[in-house]
Amino acid sequence: MKPVAIRNIPRADADSVAELAKHGSATVHEAMGRAPGLMAPWMRPAWAGSATCGTAVTVLAQPGDNWMLHVAAEMLMPGDVLVVALASPNEDGLFGELLATSYAARGCKGLVMEAGVRDVRALAEMKFPVWSRAISARGTVKATPGCVNVPVVCAGALVHPGDVIVADDDGVVVVPRLQAPAIAAASAARSAKEDATRKRLAAGELGLDIYGMRENLAKAGLVWLDEAP
Amino acid sequence: MKPVAIRNIPRADADSVAELAKHGSATVHEAMGRAPGLMAPWMRPAWAGSATCGTAVTVLAQPGDNWMLHVAAEMLMPGDVLVVALASPNEDGLFGELLATSYAARGCKGLVMEAGVRDVRALAEMKFPVWSRAISARGTVKATPGCVNVPVVCAGALVHPGDVIVADDDGVVVVPRLQAPAIAAASAARSAKEDATRKRLAAGELGLDIYGMRENLAKAGLVWLDEAP
Amino acid sequence: MKPVAIRNIPRADADSVAELAKHGSATVHEAMGRAPGLMAPWMRPAWAGSATCGTAVTVLAQPGDNWMLHVAAEMLMPGDVLVVALASPNEDGLFGELLATSYAARGCKGLVMEAGVRDVRALAEMKFPVWSRAISARGTVKATPGCVNVPVVCAGALVHPGDVIVADDDGVVVVPRLQAPAIAAASAARSAKEDATRKRLAAGELGLDIYGMRENLAKAGLVWLDEAP
Amino acid sequence: MKPVAIRNIPRADADSVAELAKHGSATVHEAMGRAPGLMAPWMRPAWAGSATCGTAVTVLAQPGDNWMLHVAAEMLMPGDVLVVALASPNEDGLFGELLATSYAARGCKGLVMEAGVRDVRALAEMKFPVWSRAISARGTVKATPGCVNVPVVCAGALVHPGDVIVADDDGVVVVPRLQAPAIAAASAARSAKEDATRKRLAAGELGLDIYGMRENLAKAGLVWLDEAP
Amino acid sequence: MKPVAIRNIPRADADSVAELAKHGSATVHEAMGRAPGLMAPWMRPAWAGSATCGTAVTVLAQPGDNWMLHVAAEMLMPGDVLVVALASPNEDGLFGELLATSYAARGCKGLVMEAGVRDVRALAEMKFPVWSRAISARGTVKATPGCVNVPVVCAGALVHPGDVIVADDDGVVVVPRLQAPAIAAASAARSAKEDATRKRLAAGELGLDIYGMRENLAKAGLVWLDEAP
């Protein structure tokens, strides 16, 4: 692998990012037709209540080595979310308060990394949103370079530089850059529809009736009995 | 497996449920003599501070498919807790805000599911208690039916419809329906005894003396030394 | 293994403990030169915001058996942190509110145990700090003795009685007793240096420049490109 | 939990066991309609090529304690398979060559245990079939009794004494005692049908055509394209 | 996600595949410069001694549903290896003897699937090579379509249709189609070099000297001592 850092990338359009930011990761993923792009559920926020939406700057880092996280700082623009994949699984604390300070100073809106992070109390106080695989006090070396702004696989999801990252308490979803306008619109439509359904459910209507499921359930073989046989 | 949904089930008596609700899962499990019935520790509350106690309506669902959670809504009565087992391990988000709205409208007191849930921030705001194996934004299909109100194995514990579910930050315990009165009484007795012990421990007495352990420890071979040899 | 409980141990000096208490686990581990001594990241606080620093009293306990946690209570002195290793992996709830009450009454500053704990809400209310591998309502027997105040391996870290335990949201680090003064001093120096760096990063300087990394990165083969090739 | 050992149990009929023994665990589970009863996939044979079929004698044992495995020896009759569940998760080596010698002397046809086993080379030489969660050289105490011949949950499957256990390289399936004749017959029918299908597939026919799937796939929305769009 | 099955794909050239087939997965991955493309180590062969090399036909399947594995059979050409990713993690037995018979009849050289497989004894007897995440007797439904011959992420590696799959006891590596000739050549060069090194090591020379590491080690700070200090 040739270590390379790419300075300029195309980013998803700002209007789509702004619209996607209004919806949660679950809604956006549904709006994508549940296509691949959702990271694995072991990616968790470092502090409860985290939520962000921004354009991806990507890093491929080495296990136990956070050198490329310093290189990437220079590529961050306001509104970006840094996405870090590792060359092999590792839970060391590659990111903490100092890097968060640097990233925040550049307008970065959060970090998504399939590794460990540390200084979680400070991150919560700074309100800097972070999703990671682990929390670990273990520091790192700066010995082997990797890449910035190449396509990476992070927590099972393919991320291209400039894709939109939507992350909250439910997980992290990757919206491909060119599909962002369509998925933003579909997310808005879905949210509106869910608002209407929520009201009917709150009033005591059943999903069975709202969605008209009874006939299909019967066709699929479900039998209703009054009592256990 | 024949897909079947059973409408009416016997439920544990309300007095026992009310008494069990006063005690935590750890106390109730001790009162059961630490018999099987405690779910595995990977079942965690979706939001800190969750606690509930109610009668089980059970579901056996398919991986990646939440159809039966809609069917079960119709069987829920006030005071019930829905317990969902999966035909094979799966962490997709089978449950979220919309279903919680529906269940709450029917008086349901919580959900225990060996799968994933989503919309965890909304669940916390609604104060709808949920225990699950994972948090995941991934949605589901509605393609293959399962069962409602059959006995299920959830997180290693056998649950019959109508059993009492006691759940809090420490975990989820299943009290067999017919043993509920005896276990409720034993829980109350145990809580009272623990209150007395707590006062003595807080005053500086040692468990070694309160429980009279020194002699048995010596018999079991424990040697006290003043210094490392 | 001969079951043995050792009453008196040398403890790290109070000044070092007081200085180490001012720094987080990540800073202290860096100050140790990232030597072994950091517990595995599966050791998590039972309640968010926990932090402690004290001298280790150690226990080797049997799976599903908390007898030795009662024996250890007698050895606890104000300022101690109890560290419990298990003879084989186990996640039962060996520790809860009653033992915490007893330990707190003796001035104990926290528990670090590679097993399960329970009564986590009560622990949070008591502000008794606990790090464990799991949370579990499952109680234990008192049938087989173990050891108190022998060297133990807990979560991958070697702990001698009297070592300093520094624990917070980021993890648990073990400072060898005789190295405590040197590591306390190094931690203070490191914190001071980080404060200075933080200010420069917050002002928008890059770590690349502050740490002078650009030349080494180029030597290591990193290539900067303006655009993806 | 009251420790109890039950001497006499009803067992599935010998003809059904003999028929079930001709089929693999996958075929039998399909013949059950994929109902619950398949143990979790972490249950693996201690030596490759293991296969057995027999009637269950059940044990509920304590973590790190194999006392009840000695008690159960007395209950074993020729044709039995011992099924051991643990009161809490544990991977110690509760079973090895000595117990296997004893069980084999009583005509026992194998062991299924959600814990660890040891002496795996000797077990392979003896051709004594064993399925377990782990392999571990760690021995055990004999300190706390459990139960023999009560219903247990083992690796997620409910097992009643006298049920049929079918185990091979693919896993372990539990056939409820009273359903054994029907499931044996269904297994035989399924095997015959699979033989016929296998011949057609080997001759190059496609499952798509044999099972007539093309129309349903189209109805479900699948689109065939000659080239990537 | 639109369910789609693409019939025709470009495949890596036969000469490169033939050359890559001479080398192991570790050598090929080194020849790629250890770039991403190695699947996670939980992908294990169903039977020891498995090894294969071929061009990828890809499938995206649903959890617990093997419908698309039947669709893909029609797309398989001699020399292909089927690579199956799942829409969400699942260990059910989506593949067994019948599908292997069908695939073998079409000249398919193996299966790589991040799910479960069954009939492992039959697969070994057929010498049909399979890498999977789990072994499970659990069968599947055929209810929800997925995709054939779209790019997929399998066990953390991005796979495009037509890429070369090199798999053996050490793991599974994905060689991008257009890079196959270069990587095949680099693999051959690397194997030749390793042969020479092996002879020197077998004769007692040290890697320290062969690779000239002593000076760099000293520069990196390593100190040699005759005795422990």
Next chain:
Amino acid sequence: MKPVAIRNIPRADADSVAELAKHGSATVHEAMGRAPGLMAPWMRPAWAGSATCGTAVTVLAQPGDNWMLHVAAEMLMPGDVLVVALASPNEDGLFGELLATSYAARGCKGLVMEAGVRDVRALAEMKFPVWSRAISARGTVKATPGCVNVPVVCAGALVHPGDVIVADDDGVVVVPRLQAPAIAAASAARSAKEDATRKRLAAGELGLDIYGMRENLAKAGLVWLDEAP
């Protein structure tokens, strides 16, 4: 951590190693009184039938970096077993055929490493015994030094240079150097006793009677019933 390589270490006496080599890891661990010293059960042989016994040369290596495995080669003497701990968890393939060739040329009797290994087929053909946490084709860098012949914690067990390593299909046990003579003698005694017991069990006697357990079981509360209540 200061990188250091220590050339000369005291080793356990040859007679004890020769005696310990006659017994399996389970017998030796029992002879130690089941003291700490058994590695975690995730340490598995790379090829079935592996067994070794020798004196430990220890390495502390960095994640994804096998530089120190080359340094250690120089310290290996005939009869040694190399034990490698990692500074943080990592499953990359730090060891393969080339290093095995080098180690074998120096009379090394095997490798125990809490990381990944590769070239497992070649290792089996060479009959070079290896225990590891994972099998992985992923290669490594040589960038950051560690230590040779310092005490390490490997898979939960403390290993000092010169300790005896006994490893086989059941696991890996560490015998402290100075205790080797006593534990060798105890292992021999235990094996002799087990031979006698095995004969009695094979003849149909029960462990219940051989070990005289019935009375203690009754005292501990076990109740025998003829039928289920």
